Amino acid sequence: MDDAKLNVILDRHDRDPSALLAILMDIQKEENYLPREDLGRVSERIGVPMSRIYSLATFFSAFSLKPRGKHICTVCMGTACHVRGAPKLVEQIGRDFDVKAGETTADMKLTLETVNCVGACALGPLVILDGEYHGNITPTKLERVMKNLKKEQG
Amino acid sequence: MAKRLQSTKELLSLQEKIGASRDPEQKVVSVCAGTGCCAYGAKKLAEAFASSIEGHGLEGEVALRLTGCHGFCERGPLVVIHPEGTFYQRVQLDDVDEIIEKSVQAGEVIERLLYADAGGKTYEHEKDVPFYKNQQRILLANNGLIDPTRIEDYLAIGGYRALAKVLDEMEPEEVCAAVKASGLRGRGGGGFPAGVKWESCRAAHSPDGVRYVICNADEGDPGAFMDRSLMEGNPHLVIEGMIIGAYAIGMPGKPKGYVYIRNEYPLAVERLGIALEQAREMGLLGEKILGSELDFDIRINKGGGAFVCGESTALMASIEGEVGEPRAKHIHTVESGLHDLPTNLNNVETWANVPLIIDRGVDWFTSIGTGDVSDNPWGGSKGTKIFALVGKVNNTGLVEVPMGATLRHIIYEIGGGIIGGKKFKAVQTGGPSGGCIPEEKLDLEVDFDRLTEVGSMMGSGGMIVMDESTCMVDIAGYFLHFLADESCGKCVTCREGLKQLCIIIDRIREGKGREGDLTLLQDLGETIAEASLCALGQTAPNPLRSTLKYFREEYEEHIRNKKCRAGVCKALIRYSIDAEKCTGCLICARKCPQECISGEKKKPHVIDQDKCIKCGVCMDVCKYDAVCVE
Ligand SMILES: Cc1cc2nc3c(=O)[nH]c(=O)nc-3n(C[C@H](O)[C@H](O)[C@H](O)COP(=O)(O)O)c2cc1C
Ligand code: SF4
């Protein structure tokens, strides 16, 4: 992230160390992950040791310390989705794209994530691809949802 | 937007003005824009309505309103035509022009879009549909009527009237006393009487008069979404409750407010943000609220996706910018919470009840619910509770019933029974620390104490219905893994103990369970409960306890007979094709990722068990129900 941009984020939160969580969220929103180098500058400028930044960044599941893929596919693993077959969907995507939950494909095209519950249980099982919700997913429907991605990957 | 209101009088006269300017005969197309309906494409639908209204030259005549969640998410997208109140469900883009022409302009009812029950009977009005008819909606009552991004809509239905009443007529102590007398108990899990908490926080010493008033909107229980729906659909109700709380707890003094909200709820964050901004502009937040002595504002704090941050002390640590680890509570947070100052934390739904109690009175509130709270706030459960009815039930959605409604009423009368006519097995309540309740307890009258008696708990109100195809060992394993992942790691028992429980239950799921494993699970579970710091660890063995108590034979079958009767645990099942039913359509063979299904066209197919990875794709694609699992 360029310096000016980072400063805008820091100033938005008055460079307040207790706003660290919000600062990290803003960085991740811009960069899709938390680049190490950016964290170093945050540490210097708001006077918070790296160890604390890392302890926050690893504690909360919303953060990623590794670059994430161009596309992000999130499978809801809430209880309602679980009883309606969500684990099979994670396996299916894993198989089709050769990726594990929480990881990114080698070509950086796709990150597969799981989330505890997005509160749209009526639609379960549910897959969110790049922010768009796809509900009542079956293996066949999932194939359709992921078709374009598959093509892109070649 | 209107200017800052200087007094309660100005507020009340503005309300009157808005009320008088509203034409009850106004034609309104109201589109549900809750998360559920949005996922079904409600936003595009609303755009289509807007352009259709314009296309038909009806701009001045017909209004379009985007509302919060109506609760019947199963049937989304939902559209209601006012003033008739015609209720359309599963509305598609193609239906838009027809609705405008036939329903809005000609006043006809489009039969095809009405809700039809299993017997084919259709219902024209929302209130008559069995899903709604059997509920008592007081908190959710207005979700379908108001546009949550317009404060005028809330004012038009009497919003902020309770705040005016409090500022005009009540001393802070009287407000605390009223909340205590109402018997309102915390909706976030524990069921602690809200009035008692308020009084202790009020009485606690604060060196410079600062007291924090926090709304817990972390809603971490999987399968619960009532808090989200309240914030998305009627954010001012929650805000009004918090302002009243700030007055009751913090005056005279300097109350400060926070809402701690999940990052996974972008729409709720957005709507709440808009509502706060509007309340500020109108002088309902900020300095000298409605001309009174009360200075109070509310900040939004976004959580980072950690379940344990819903716990009170972890939540406060997280607002302070620390890692969300709980601390020992020998000093209560009402005395020393956020920044070591007196802090009152309540759940979203708890706050939402407050304006209603003040507005309609304590007697009205105590007339709903169970028990007697006249001299003991723990004496019963008063008011309503919103449940998220999900899982293998026909009518998924948000259900608000009086405390004391039976499980059977909720699941069968409102929920319409089990999907596909399958057999009910259990209902899970209370989130990861709750329990599974079996069929013989279906007549249980649901309130805080009855649920605890059967080994479950209220939690935040998730109700996950399970049928014969749900494996109880698998479910217990699901919750144990959930909790092991979410343990903050501070206590050894919780961190390591849960890991061990997962290992044991996984081996049972894999058919490698040993005699004695059940005793081991139980003993280890009890140790974790006893030796852990916060409620996450203390209640972690609950899902185990209840499934072992009510469904022990399923565990035993897994261990002794290597059998999973629900057909879930992969290692214990096999897929096969029923030669009688198979038409030889070739589809499964084409779709099988292992290419392990063979057979000729129009002849029964067979699965090569050695190669099959039990992915279930064949079962999903077969149109003839020929693939079975055993
Ligand atoms: C692990 C854990 C998670 C919790 N998550 C939530 C939550 O998501 N929302 C909530 O309102 N309360 C949650 N609670 C309960 C809170 O600690 C607290 O009791 C509650 O917010 C108090 O508000 P109430 O009295 O209005 O219910 C959780 C508790 C624990 C131990
Ligand atoms: S019981 Fe578990 S979650 Fe709670 S403080 Fe201890 S380790 Fe953390």
Ligand code: SF4
């Ligand atoms: S379960 Fe999966 S791998 Fe096994 S036969 Fe069916 S499609 Fe093939």
Ligand code: SF4
């Ligand atoms: S899809 Fe069903 S009917 Fe078709 S070949 Fe496979 S098992 Fe037979």
